[in-house]
Amino acid sequence: MPRPAKHHPERGDARARLLEAARDVIRAKGFAATSVDDLCKAAGVTKGAFFHHFETKEALGVAAAAYWAETTSAFFENAPYRKLEDPLDRLFGYVEFRKAIIDGDPAEFTCLVGTMTQEVYGSHPAIRDACAASIFGHAATLEPDIAAAMAARGIEADWTPASLARHTQAVLQGAFILAKATGDRADALDSVDHLKRYLTLLFSTPRSKGNPHDGC
Amino acid sequence: MPRPAKHHPERGDARARLLEAARDVIRAKGFAATSVDDLCKAAGVTKGAFFHHFETKEALGVAAAAYWAETTSAFFENAPYRKLEDPLDRLFGYVEFRKAIIDGDPAEFTCLVGTMTQEVYGSHPAIRDACAASIFGHAATLEPDIAAAMAARGIEADWTPASLARHTQAVLQGAFILAKATGDRADALDSVDHLKRYLTLLFSTPRSKGNPHDGC
DNA sequence: ACAAACATACCAACCGTTCGGTATGTTTCA
DNA sequence: TGAAACATACCGAACGGTTGGTATGTTTGT
Numbered sequence: 001m002p003r004p005a006k007h008h009p010e011r012g013d014a015r016a017r018l019l020e021a022a023r024d025v026i027r028a029k030g031f032a033a034t035s036v037d038d039l040c041k042a043a044g045v046t047k048g049a050f051f052h053h054f055e056t057k058e059a060l061g062v063a064a065a066a067y068w069a070e071t072t073s074a075f076f077e078n079a080p081y082r083k084l085e086d087p088l089d090r091l092f093g094y095v096e097f098r099k100a101i102i103d104g105d106p107a108e109f110t111c112l113v114g115t116m117t118q119e120v121y122g123s124h125p126a127i128r129d130a131c132a133a134s135i136f137g138h139a140a141t142l143e144p145d146i147a148a149a150m151a152a153r154g155i156e157a158d159w160t161p162a163s164l165a166r167h168t169q170a171v172l173q174g175a176f177i178l179a180k181a182t183g184d185r186a187d188a189l190d191s192v193d194h195l196k197r198y199l200t201l202l203f204s205t206p207r208s209k210g211n212p213h214d215g216c
Numbered sequence: 217m218p219r220p221a222k223h224h225p226e227r228g229d230a231r232a233r234l235l236e237a238a239r240d241v242i243r244a245k246g247f248a249a250t251s252v253d254d255l256c257k258a259a260g261v262t263k264g265a266f267f268h269h270f271e272t273k274e275a276l277g278v279a280a281a282a283y284w285a286e287t288t289s290a291f292f293e294n295a296p297y298r299k300l301e302d303p304l305d306r307l308f309g310y311v312e313f314r315k316a317i318i319d320g321d322p323a324e325f326t327c328l329v330g331t332m333t334q335e336v337y338g339s340h341p342a343i344r345d346a347c348a349a350s351i352f353g354h355a356a357t358l359e360p361d362i363a364a365a366m367a368a369r370g371i372e373a374d375w376t377p378a379s380l381a382r383h384t385q386a387v388l389q390g391a392f393i394l395a396k397a398t399g400d401r402a403d404a405l406d407s408v409d410h411l412k413r414y415l416t417l418l419f420s421t422p423r424s425k426g427n428p429h430d431g432c
Numbered sequence: 433a434c435a436a437a438c439a440t441a442c443c444a445a446c447c448g449t450t451c452g453g454t455a456t457g458t459t460t461c462a
Numbered sequence: 463t464g465a466a467a468c469a470t471a472c473c474g475a476a477c478g479g480t481t482g483g484t485a486t487g488t489t490t491g492t
Contacts, residue, residue: 029338030339051448057448117393118331118334119246119249123249135397163409166394166407169394170390171383174387176334177330177386177389181348190379190382190383194379194380194383194386262440264438264439272482
């Protein structure tokens with residue numbers, strides 16, 4: 001019987017395939033409910049490969065969050081709206097882009113790190129921290145455009161670019177929860193529309209007072 | 217040896233104690249990472265009691281979501297802001313009340329059903345549905361006040377009371393994610409402040425578009 | 433007496449992890 | 463040049479602890 005002379009072209013990418021499997025499976029089933037076997041099966045690798053690349057399951061969770069941060073970062077950097085000249089246009093372009101990628105099953109468009117953050121809060125602090133870095137790191141990329149848009153319009157606000165940037169993430173994360181609850185992406189889109197309306201109101205008011213509702 | 221003949225006041229409340237334990241532990245560790253033993257230990261009952269009251273662990277998850285819906289419903293119904301006469305005052309009173317109860321550790325003020333929704337999306341549809349009922353049921357309680365406030369101010373909007381009510385829940389859920397990510401409740405409060413500002417802008421804008429003015 | 437409300441003991445399946453081993457490059461140095 | 467030495471990538475059976483769940487006994491209120 002002749003030697004198969006097997007050359008494995010997929011050799012060397014077990015780690016990447018596991019991270020992609022983690023991204024997809026964990027978004028649907030959650031971190032704890034996803035077993036190592038589940039991940040290996042989804043990635044088409046063996047347990048040996050898994051524990052060659054990741055010391056523990058928790059380490060994979062941390063790596064998956066970091067992988068999510070990397071890939072999404074590149075994804076948004078190369079998005080077409082980034083080429084717009086006006087900072088405010090870029091901000092609204094971002095929101096529109098977020099709306100555009102809300103498509104298919106909720107498990108496909110929702111946020112891995114948002115999902116993991118809540119469930120691992122008390123059980124895997126290391127994963128939670130990696131998720132926090134991803135969320136707030138992404139939020140920070142919005143700050144320059146918000147700040148520039150404020151300056152261009154002479155807006156004096158009682159809110160900061162950072163707080164508004166984080167608020168956009170809060171709305172998106174909350175929108176994902178609603179969409180997962182019903183399985184209907186429309187529930188997410190509705191909320192993002194409210195976010196868009198909020199931004200419109202904020203940046204169409206010359207001197208944004210934003211006062212709390214104190215007894216009209 | 218004489219029989220203790222003691223009246224056990226805690227007897228008969230194993231179910232309630234398990235549901236309260238579930239509420240507290242699951243918010244910190246997630247549903248899947250919380251074992252039946254964890255719950256029994258936290259509730260001070262045995263496994264026999266657990267499976268006497270709940271057929272499966274999943275059934276407890278469903279019951280916990282229902283229990284959450286019941287208790288929170290009663291909690292908000294009896295809140296002081298509910299006694300305000302003006303619908304818009306009640307709406308802002310709700311937001312202020314939500315801010316007020318954001319205190320202590322994130323595991324104590326975040327939402328059980330919001331946490332569970334994401335992680336059980338693909339693994340326990342029954343729990344997810346119970347969570348959805350809780351979230352959207354609570355959102356629905358805001359609709360009458362929003363509708364009344366719109367009518368009182370003659371607001372013609374391209375959004376519905378239902379969509380705004382759901383948006384408030386999205387913001388709150390997203391705010392909880394941010395707070396759990398950092399462990400800092402201030403991150404949640406900031407986002408709720410943006411929600412408050414959005415509501416202020418919405419209800420201070422008369423029907424004429426494009427020329428919003430502040431205040432009453 | 434009887435059923436509901438527990439408690440105790442136990443089990444089989446599953447889980448994350450370990451580990452001895454193979455296959456395929458890569459570096460070293462005579 | 464080439465082959466020994468080393469490094470990396472991967473395999474998969476097996477292990478011990480944990481898990482959700484069960485079977486059965488005991489207490490309690492009516």
